[in-house]
Amino acid sequence: MDLYEHQARELFEAHGIVVPRAGITDSPERAREIARALGGRAVVKAQVRTGGRGRAGGVCVAADPPAAEEAARHILGMDIKGHTVGTVMLAEPCDVEREFYVSYVLDRAAGRFVAVASAEGGTEIEQVAAERPEAVARIPVDPAAGVNTATAVRIADAAGLPPQTVDTLVRLWQVLVREDALLVEVNPLARTADGRIVALDGKVTLDDNARFRHPGRGDAHATGSDPLEVRAAAKGLNYVRLDGEVGVVGNGAGLVMSTLDAVAGRGARPANFLDIGGGASARVMADGLAVVLSDPGVKSVLVNIFGGITACDAVADGIVRALDEVRLTKPLVVRLDGNNAARGRALLDARAHPLVEQATTMDGAAHRAARLATAASTAA
Known part of the structure; x- marks a missing residue:
């Protein structure tokens, strides 16, 4: 659950963090x-x-x-x-003397949280990290130990933050833990002319799995969600909209995440995360493609399937049937591997849709989808 800024602000204020x-x-x-x-x-x-x-x-x-x-x-x-x-x-406007960036985010691969902080707030932190990585400190946080005053001092020192930010760093950790958050971010965290440390903006993502511990909060957070995410959720799809041009569909969260990385590695940006799960029926595939293709930013679509319990020929049959229901307006690259992959590829070849092509590897599929998206963007 991503919160609106004003909701994040309310959480900050409830935990003693100064806000305007x-x-x-x-x-x-x-x-x-x-x-x-x-x-x-x-x-x-x-x-x-x-x-x-x-x-x-x-x-x-x-x-x-x-x-x-x-x-x-x-x-x-x-x-x-x-x-x-x-x-x-x-x-209320503040008389800002200096701006900083601070956040706590879950590092799933490492199984711990990471404090990310910089003495250069108020700008795109991704751009700062890319151009001058030394300006952004990343400090691992033991989830069992958490962030006490000593840890907050270490984070502040590593990032070049003033001592006045230590108390806020501790309180932000309390927001993360007590509100079941996966991300807590303040950009900028400002020092005002009168010496106060004020959170001028805030971003909080709460863990959906902890929704039962926050009764009544879910409905408020659902209001104003991304319309494509709402549409996908209504059809039972695990879809997250991103800021890119290559639509991504896969079976299994790990495979989809790897596909996002493969697309990014080819110089393109994924437009979404869509995990259709193990039962990639024609109905599920049609619903998934319809949602992905509804994003005006999508220039090409990559379907990456590894057949395990669900065989590739069943998935291919789902794609063929989906093409009868969904008007395909953008190129579709399909990679099938695993159980009955050869049969699945033969089914797609027999369908012979002019906008559908196949690739034998994930990297090859990502490369082709990225090139098609780039060509479409250039032509536009």
Whole structure:
């Protein structure tokens, strides 16, 4: 469950982390009243579960209440990466002296959490890490020991954060543990001119498996979810939308994750995670392809199947039947391996759809799907 910024902010405040005064609304007129209550000036921020709000025009500083109303009117209803803005948050501006980045994230491969911190907040941390990796510190955290004051001091020292951030680092860990979170991120964490440490923005992802421990929270978090994710969930599909151009379908979470890496290794960006599981029936395949192809950002689709309990010829039959139900408008690359792979490939060859081609290896399929996506993007 990804939270909206205002929900993350509420969690921070409940755990003693300083946040700016703020209010949320779905009304431009109410935005004027909130700005007035905040002292006149306000930062108006779109509430959507995706990044890039600022670049899309979803964040602006309003000089007075009328400007806040106008900004809210402009932002409400805006489409940001497929997310329609239904509410805005108005926050009190802060006199920022310096900005930092801090987060705790689950490292599944290592079986532990990692603290990621940098003295250069307020910017795209991925870009900082790529251009100057030495500016971003990654400190493993033992989940049994957690983050106490001594550990927080070590994190702050490694990242070049001032001592005033130590208490906030401890409290952010408490948010992570007590709220069953997989990710807690603050960017920026700011030091104001009067010496306060303030969380100016926040991102929190809660563990869906712990939903039963947070009764009543799930419905609120579902509101405004990505429309394709909602559509996929309604059909029982394990789908997560990403920011890329190659749609990915596979059977098994591990195989899908490996496929995402293979696509990225070929210079393209995966557009989604879609695990159709072991029973890749025609119905499941048709539903999956329909969801993936509905993403306007998708330029090609890669179906990567390893036949185990479910044989490849059954999967191929599902793809063939799906092609009779779904209008294929983008190239589809299929890789079948494992149980009855030869029969599956023969079924697809017999169907002979002009936009469907096959590859014998995952790397080969990823390479071809990436090239097709790049060609389509260039032609557009």
